[in-house]
Structure formats: C-alpha cells, structure tokens
Amino acid sequence: MVHPPAPVTPAAPAPAPVTNAANAPLTRAQVIETADELSRYTWVCKEANRHAACVRGVTYESDWQPNQQVAGMPYHWGGADGREQFERKLRAGLGAGSHKRHGVNGCTAGMDCSGFVAYCWGHKSGHDFSTSTFDGLATRLTGNVYRDLKPGDALNKPGTHIVLFAGYRPDGGPIVYEASGAAGRVIRNDRVTWSRLTGYVSVRSNRLVDP
Amino acid sequence: MKPSGARDRGPGLRGIAPGTAGHGPDCAPAQRPGAGWLLSAGCVLLLAAGCSSRETASKAPPPAAPAKASPLSLTRAVTIPAAVVADPARAQGSPGILTLSEGGDDELPEGPTTFDVLSDGGFVIADPLRQRLVFYDPSGQFRFDLLIHFSAERVRALPNNALSVVRYQTGERYIYQADSAGQYQPPRLATANDPDPDAADAGVAKLESRNLATVSAAPSPNSETVPVPVRFDAVGEEMVSVQRLGLDARLRTYVAIEAGFPGERVDVRTIVRKYTGQGQPLAEIADIPLDYFAHPVDEFRMRDGVLYQLMPKASEVRINMWDTNSRP
Numbered sequence: 001m002v003h004p005p006a007p008v009t010p011a012a013p014a015p016a017p018v019t020n021a022a023n024a025p026l027t028r029a030q031v032i033e034t035a036d037e038l039s040r041y042t043w044v045c046k047e048a049n050r051h052a053a054c055v056r057g058v059t060y061e062s063d064w065q066p067n068q069q070v071a072g073m074p075y076h077w078g079g080a081d082g083r084e085q086f087e088r089k090l091r092a093g094l095g096a097g098s099h100k101r102h103g104v105n106g107c108t109a110g111m112d113c114s115g116f117v118a119y120c121w122g123h124k125s126g127h128d129f130s131t132s133t134f135d136g137l138a139t140r141l142t143g144n145v146y147r148d149l150k151p152g153d154a155l156n157k158p159g160t161h162i163v164l165f166a167g168y169r170p171d172g173g174p175i176v177y178e179a180s181g182a183a184g185r186v187i188r189n190d191r192v193t194w195s196r197l198t199g200y201v202s203v204r205s206n207r208l209v210d211p
Numbered sequence: 212m213k214p215s216g217a218r219d220r221g222p223g224l225r226g227i228a229p230g231t232a233g234h235g236p237d238c239a240p241a242q243r244p245g246a247g248w249l250l251s252a253g254c255v256l257l258l259a260a261g262c263s264s265r266e267t268a269s270k271a272p273p274p275a276a277p278a279k280a281s282p283l284s285l286t287r288a289v290t291i292p293a294a295v296v297a298d299p300a301r302a303q304g305s306p307g308i309l310t311l312s313e314g315g316d317d318e319l320p321e322g323p324t325t326f327d328v329l330s331d332g333g334f335v336i337a338d339p340l341r342q343r344l345v346f347y348d349p350s351g352q353f354r355f356d357l358l359i360h361f362s363a364e365r366v367r368a369l370p371n372n373a374l375s376v377v378r379y380q381t382g383e384r385y386i387y388q389a390d391s392a393g394q395y396q397p398p399r400l401a402t403a404n405d406p407d408p409d410a411a412d413a414g415v416a417k418l419e420s421r422n423l424a425t426v427s428a429a430p431s432p433n434s435e436t437v438p439v440p441v442r443f444d445a446v447g448e449e450m451v452s453v454q455r456l457g458l459d460a461r462l463r464t465y466v467a468i469e470a471g472f473p474g475e476r477v478d479v480r481t482i483v484r485k486y487t488g489q490g491q492p493l494a495e496i497a498d499i500p501l502d503y504f505a506h507p508v509d510e511f512r513m514r515d516g517v518l519y520q521l522m523p524k525a526s527e528v529r530i531n532m533w534d535t536n537s538r539p
Contacts, residue, residue: 059300063362063380070381077318100318101297114317131317144473146451155477161319172418172452172469182321182339182362182508184380194451194469196506197477 031152052095054107063184072185076110080127116179280492289351299340307353322505337363412457421449
C-alpha cells in the first residue's frame, strides 16, 4: 500500500515578538529626542514645591523661586520621574528636585543622572539602575571614545555619574545631556571638557536597533 | 573697598536678589579711579571680538611654524581654605572658607564653579552651594562676599568693576554694576549690548585632525581674522579638543589643548600654549594638574599674560598661576 504523500502544510508564521516597555527596540533618534525633550521641558515651581516636609536633619533649600518658570526636569537624587509622574507630584505639593544630602525620600520629584539615562534608553518604570549596575542594559564599547561614539551612547563612571552623549563639537569636545546636580536639572551641556569626564567609559544601550 | 552686599554691612545689605534689578541708564556705573587696566582689558576684549589690527590682515591661515614653544613651569599658587559640608545652608565658620559637597553614590561633588581675576590681581570665586560670590586679594586673603541668592555657573569681571554672572539653574546672565563708591547695585538681566567676555575669549575653535586645529577670534563685520594653526605631535597621542582662552594686548593667542591616547576610557592631559598672531608658538604649559575634587565649569582664565587655574580640592581651593610674560 502506497500512502499518498502527506499534505504539505505551510509553516505557521512565527509569532510576533512581544514588545513592551522593558524590551522595545529603540533608535538613536528616539533616545536623543527624549533627552532633548527633558532638557527643554518647561514647568512652574509653585511655593509648595519649594519645600520638602519629609527631609529631616538637613536644610532643604529649593533651587527655584516661587512661580518661577524653569526649563529642564529637576535633578532629584534617586529619582526617575517621567513628565506625567513629575507633574502629578508637583500638583501634590512635593518638592521640586533634591540632592544627595537630602537623602532618598518620598517628598521630592525629578530624576538623577542614572534615572535620566535609563529613561532615555526606554526604561521608564522605576529607578532600577545606578551607574554601578548599567551592565544589565548596556554594552561597554571598545572603540576610541574621542572619535567613535554615536549620539545616544553614554559615558559612565560607575559610582559617580553618567551622561548621555549627543555628538562631538567642532572643537573636538563632547556634547552631552545630563541630569546635573550643580545645574539642578536636566541640561544639554555644550561646554563640557574631556578632562571633566576623566575615568568615564563609553557604553551603548542593548536596545538600540541602529547600533 | 567693600561693595554693598558685603558681609560686614549687616544682614539687610548682604545679598542682592535678581528680580529686584533696576533697568536702563540709571544703573550705569560711574567711572572709578584706578581702573585703567580695565580699559586695557576692554580693549583686549574688543580685539578678541575682531577689532582690526596689523595682525588681522588676511583670512588665509599662515603656514604652521615649525618652531617649538618653550616650556613653562608653575610660577606660584594661592591657597584658599575650603571645606566639605553636609548642610551648606547651615555652614558655619569664616566667610572666607569656600564650600564643597561630598558627592558619591551617583552624585558628583560640587564646589566652586567659576572665577575671574580682578583689576588689582585679586579674585572673585563663585561659591554656589552658599549662593554667593567671594572676593579675595591677590594673596588669597578674604575681602568680602556678595550674596546673590542663586548658584553662579560663570562669573566674569567687566570694566568699571561690573560683573557678569550666569545663573546655573536657568542660564540667565545678570550684570552687577558697581556705583562710584564701589557698591554693587541690584542686578539686571544682560542684554545683547553688554560685553560677553566668554564669547569673545572662546572665538572659533576647530579640530581639523588628530594633530591640527585652528582657532580665531569671533567673526566680526568690521575686521578680518586670521586663524591660528595649532599643531600637536606626540607619538601615539592625539589632540582630542582645542579651546581658545583669549587674546592679550599684544595680540598673543592662548589655547588649551586636550590630548590623549585612543581608547575606550577618557584619560587626557591638558596643555596651554601661547601663540603669535602668525601661529608661532611662544610658550607651552604642560604641567597642569587635573586632580580636581570638584571639577569647575571654568578651569582657566588668562589675564595680562598670566594663566590662572581654579582647582577645588577637598580642603582648599588652589589658584595656580603660570606667568608667560618671560616669553613675550
């Protein structure tokens, strides 16, 4: 008995990859757009946002004046608030920004350096990374840091600070976006020198689709 | 002479907050005796901005001079006391002590960000953690402080003892003018007509390759500028940035070069050179320390042929000085 050949059934299409906020692919343009938006983000500091009731033992001095319009998401040590979350906290009367001396607290809002870079790289839920634990979401680069970086890469000094690289200036120096404690907010920094970044290493998000 | 706002004038006069500023000609400062150098400095700034001169006759860059600049060593240093404090708002002690924060755990240390050299060789240094400017004499002795109620990112001394101060938290630039008694008036926002020494000094700098850059004064409709070629040759090392620090009254151009070996980690050294208008290197300063505790925004100032470096350390702020006038 000859059996007819088994019917050929077309292969089922591979299931579409599940994308979510934790692993969605990202382009360099998106990274820079997010960083730029955060550096230009305009908000108004109300009197209530100049105080932080839960900060104890150290003076909380706001970086801002009452009703001052500010460009740039406030620097908040330990924070990773996106715009919506920040605005909710502002409306709730939380303090706008804080520094390490104010400790980790629940009564101020904004983002710090690692929260900022992680947010630009698409990690927008919570502050899961520090400059010491970026290995989980980035790859260390091996090229020449002075020539080979691309916009959207980052320069990291574990335990200290991280900045998002945006390009090289005509004079050879880097252009970076950073959540700066000194500036009290997210800024685009066109004046940083390489010497200020001594000891930083270049890293690249694992989620970039145009590495 | 202590301007208004000075610490020993009482709490009501210590600080001048922006936003209470007057505007217009009533804020114009009176001419002060003994400010002749300021006119010279102003002239330097105008030259830096592109005043015509015999050394700015052609747009074509001259050929790079093969001669090597002669090396210069540190001339002297001034030490100003500083302290790391946990709560800057409650910092106690002498007002002459500058303030730093500890940093660590994903936060950079903060401290004096910027400075400038005054007409008599004294210094004004920003103390952003205490929202003030602090004035010292040429030996580093405290004179007075001026509460400005914000963190200064940049400060520059202007003619007639005026100050240009950029607010770190907003980027706004304010002008503090001194009256005939030397007292600082409430600030006003700077306009396009106010001199901007930072822009004039920076001019235009371009890194052409790993061993060649050009720097020139900012373009001006009234004059032509000659790019000064900057060459850097060292085995294995490359020039990674170039910064124009300014021009002196003899039309010497000062340039800061950052150089490093190619690699994945940032590690550079900084060299400052003095050039003639034709690009002839006259002097080179290569022993510049970079071990800042808190890296300032403005590392260098050039005034009358002397390079000044602001170096915040954990327990002191050093101002290092290299006098290039022996290589005119």
